[in-house]
Amino acid sequence: MNLLLVEDDLRVSELVKRGLEEHGYQVTLAYDGLMGKKLMVANRYDLIITDIVLPQLNGIELCREIRQLWPELPIIMLTALGTTEDKLDGFDAGTNDYLVKPFDFRELHARIKVLLSHNAGALQAPIIKSLKYADLEMNLQTNVVSRMGEEINLTPKEFKLLEYMLRNKERILTRTEIAEKVWDTHFDTGTNFIDVYMNYLRKKIDKNFENKLIHTKTGMGFIFKES
CATH class of the missing domain: 1.10.10.10 (Winged helix-like DNA-binding domain superfamily/Winged helix DNA-binding domain)
Structure with a gap:
């Protein structure tokens, strides 16, 4: 499974990347929302993990961009913004799940597995000619x-x-x-x-x-x- 992680905190991104790779995932990192969008358009990913507060393009806008191209692509928001309003904004933008920092990596991994199992075979990435x-x-x-x-x-x-x-x-x-x-x-x-x-x-x-x-x-x- 090929995952895209959009996270500007270097420590968090490296820890999550390392943990996911130990479980057999391929992980591509983007440190700002605009780069996340470019990578997402150019490549096929099975799941996106994104922060909300990001340079260039925030996670809410990135989520909306993803939804326009891939309505079924699983998205997890991983962020320090944990109020009810923040969560509602995330779900309104199209995220499938919302995890507040600090978090237990085992919970993140469990949520990834659930989303991937629900979407197995359902994703239809546009063919780039x-x-x-x-x-x-x-x-x-x-x-x-x-x-x-x-x-x-x-x-x-x-x-x-x-x-x-x-x-x-x-x-x-x-x-x-x-x-x-x-x-x-x-x-x-x-x-x-x-x-x-x-x-x-x-x-x-x-x-x-x-x-x-x-x-x-x-x-x-x-x-x-x-x-």
Whole structure:
């Protein structure tokens, strides 16, 4: 099961992520509501856990955005706001469950299991046929990549790397994340295979175009965005 956790408290997000991964879930973190929305639109998740008080876009608005696309997608609000009015606002926005901080992780896990069991097989995520950004387009049905109408030939691994960057555009991606999500392996800091493949991709995607899309963030990783 693939879960999205939208939580700006680093300590809470890491604790919840670690606990859920120990129970076999895949967990993607977003530290503000806007990033949560972007990830939610670009990827398929089985359940969303979100705080209410978030930078950029609050959890209530995020919940409403989710409901417009996926009416059946389970949502749990995990927040310090525990008044009756707060809970009513959450349920009015479309959340399925509401858990007030501080909480017992076992209770959170129990509620997740209940919601997932109720929605097993019921979710119908929209089929994404292509990914577009700036003047670049990736057709996910034909595996054709083009920029300004010019077709670009990529190896299967380069295609997978570009697809992940497109799905996570305008977000810094660490080498560790790329290794885990694209190569399904843990990143060995003694090797530079991520940088090698990124250079391969740059030569094909950016070299002949004025507007560069792949950028290195020193000491942090890479980001896919317009110059």
